[in-house]
Amino acid sequence: MTSESSLFSNRWLPLLLVAPLMLLTVLFFYVPIFQALYWSFFLERPFGGGSMIVGWDNFARVLSDPEFWKAGRRTIVFMVCGSTLAVLIPLILALAADRKILMSLPARNVLVWPKGVAGASIGVVFAFIFNPFVGLLAPLNSAFPGIWAPGIDGTDAFITLIAAHVWGGIPFNFVILLAGLQSIPRSLHQAAAMDGAGPWRRIFDVQLPLIAPQLFLTLVLEFTESVTSAFSLIDTMTDGGPGGSTTLLVYKIYTDGFSGYDLSGASTQTTILMVFVVLLTAAQFLFVGRRVSYDR
Structure with missing residues (x-):
């Protein structure tokens, strides 16, 4: 067996190799987090020039704002609907690809392509696809004006946002679930078939229980990712409209x-959102993760 000392003759070499990644993580992850926590307890001036400590006043102001709660409810609806579809659709595609149906081999490669598309680009494309005048639904809109x-209906705009998010989440989840x-x-499939289990019975009694770790992973990642990844889609598709919907x-x-240059209010909302994501992830591991078995 090759020892670690034979792999790295210099004990500092592993640290030097990971140092750039550690530096980027600290600068672009931990520093902004602590800065947001700091600003949430201060009243920051928009263009610098000092600050004043206000304690929990920022939290009281944010939590008493009706627009904050409206945005929070929309976030939860988007998270539940978007994340569920972003796991369910790749699961169906992975089951189809695993059964090697017609055209499943080239489809595996095609379904991975969207992973290389940036979120802003996805937003631009879907804004064109769902355009009521020149998009795919233009004939339907012509028949039923x-x-x-x-552009004016909040529900329609929300649907386009979810569709774009789901499409962007298919590649990663598809690869993870197909690998699982x-x-x-194959002996388990053969044994179940010999016992008289049909295709649907094998899916629910054999395949889904055995890929529970992969399903749990994709659900956790999707629920946390959906909270933040929607920004680029909103910015390029709807700008938060119509009417803030x-x-x-x-x-x-x-x-x-x-x-609005409300740095303290934005930092306070960031802190609340961060706490929500942490609690959501902890709840998933506490109530769902315990039921997942990693032994086959």
């Missing part, structure tokens, strides 16, 4: 901080 109007399905021994909490933080 006003049935699809994301393909790691299941697509203003999620992450976009409200941006508009309050960079358009």
Whole structure:
């Protein structure tokens, strides 16, 4: 067996190799987090020049704002609907690819392509696709005028936002779930088939229980990712409209901080959102993770 000392003759070499990544993580992750925590207890002037400690007053002001709660409710709806579909659709595609149906081999490669597309680009493309005049639904809108109007109807705009988010989340979840399905021994499928289990019975009694770790991973990542990844989609597709119907909490933080110059309020909302994500992730591990078995 090769020892660690033979791999790295210099004990400082491993630290030097990971130092750039550690530096980037500290600068662009931990420093902003602590800065937001600091500003949430101070009243910051928009253009610098000093600050004044106000304690919990920022939290009281934010929590008494009706727009904050509206954005929070939209965020939860988006998180639940978008994350559920972003896992369910790749699961169906992975099950189809695992069964090697017609055209499943080239489809595996095609389904991975969207992972290389930036979120802002996805927003631009879907804004064009769902355009009521030149998009895919233009014929439907011509036959039934006003049935699809994301520019003035908040529900239609919210649907386009969820569709773009789900499409962008398919590649990663598809790869993870397909890898889990393909790691299941074929002997289990054969034994279940010999016992008289049909395709649907094998899916629910054999495949889904055995890929529970992969399902749990994708659900945790999707629920946490959906809270923040929607910003680029909102910024390029709806700008939070119409009438604020697509203003999620992450976009409200941006508009309050960079358009309204309310640095303390934006930092306070960031802190609340961060605590919410941490509690959500902890709850998933506490109530769902315990039921996941990693032994096959």
